[in-house]
Amino acid sequence: MRLQITHETLYDYSPAVETAQHMAYLTPLNTLTQQLLRHQLEVSPQPTRISAMSDVFGNTRSFFSLQVAHRELRVVAISEVLTRRSDLPESQLTWEAAREGFRYRAGSAFDAANEFVFASPMVPRQSEFASYARPSFTSGTGLLNAALDLMHRIHQDFLYESQSTEVNTPALQALTQRKGVCQDFAHIFVACLRSLGLAARYVSGYLLTVAAPGTVKLRGSDASHAWASVYVPDLPPGQRWVHLDPTNDRAGWHGPGEDYVLLACGRDFSDVSPIRGVIHGGASHTLTVGVTVEPVGVLANSGPFEAATSSQSQSQQSQQSQSSTLLQYQWQG
DSSP states (O other), X not given: OXXXXXXXXXXXXXXXXXXXXXXXXXXXXXXXXXXXXXXXXXXXXXXXXXXXXXOTTSOEEEEEEEOXXXXXXXXXXXXXXXXXXXXXXXXXOBHHHHHHTTSOOTTOOOOGGGGGTSOBTTBOOOHHHHHXXXXXXXXXXXXXXXXXXXXXHHHHHSEEOTTSSOTTOOHHXXXXXXXXXXXXXXXXXXXXXXXXXXXXXXXXXXXXXXXXXXXXXOTTBBOEEEEEEEEOTTSOTTOOEEEEETTTTEEESSSSOTTEEEXXXXXXXXGSOSEEEEEEEXXXXXXXXXXXXXXXXXXXXXXXXXXXXXXXXXXXXXXXXXXXXXXXXXXXX
């Protein structure tokens, strides 16, 4: 499937921002089932400096700085990818055997997946997550089957409710209240696996959506998405991460489906926030995000924010007009 993604972010500041430094994760990955055909990042006002590099997890991380006063910041990422379907692999490895492989043994070979076993800023290792996961991870159960069962249970047990959590809502709070958005479900899934000594990653990206019958899909009305992946050690090297989306109850080897676009992978959301930055000034600001995912060949001629009445919007306030403020926003899919 050939898809074009337009991800537009607009900050309106009051008063003006004097200087700013930003970091963005808006470049889709190249994987066995996803080929990045083209990508461009447009920033207005024109940055003083802009660059891109790979981070420690293999994601493309862009930097840009603004040394001119501005009341508005617009960042538009336009990408085109070619995706293909990837069915679930077969694995006979039990979850206990997989866990044992992550126990420290002097002289053993290093596996990069080890860093996804430990707690991270937004995914703590707490007993409540292990308790919730246990019914899926019974003695002798295959790792992949147990992970799939956990995905099904989160999908059934939790209510998807927009605005029910914030970007920094603790995963334990979302577990307790049994509701949230895709970011929360991904964090809970990852926390459950890590609480049992297994390796799991947080994945950010997009999902192609279809307009309801009799309606026209609005440009900018899609949302960013998030899911998780589990490390299955007995699969071929380089192909050991299996993707699971508890929000939509879908799974696949290199992605939950060909209608998904992989953007970045990390320990949790804090590693792959789409845009974050430090600004001087701009004590009050409004953030509006519009995302459009469409098959190439049926793209409309309108701009990314035309008719975008369903675009995401949130307001953030701080008390000191000249303070340095950290900016970031939440996956809403």
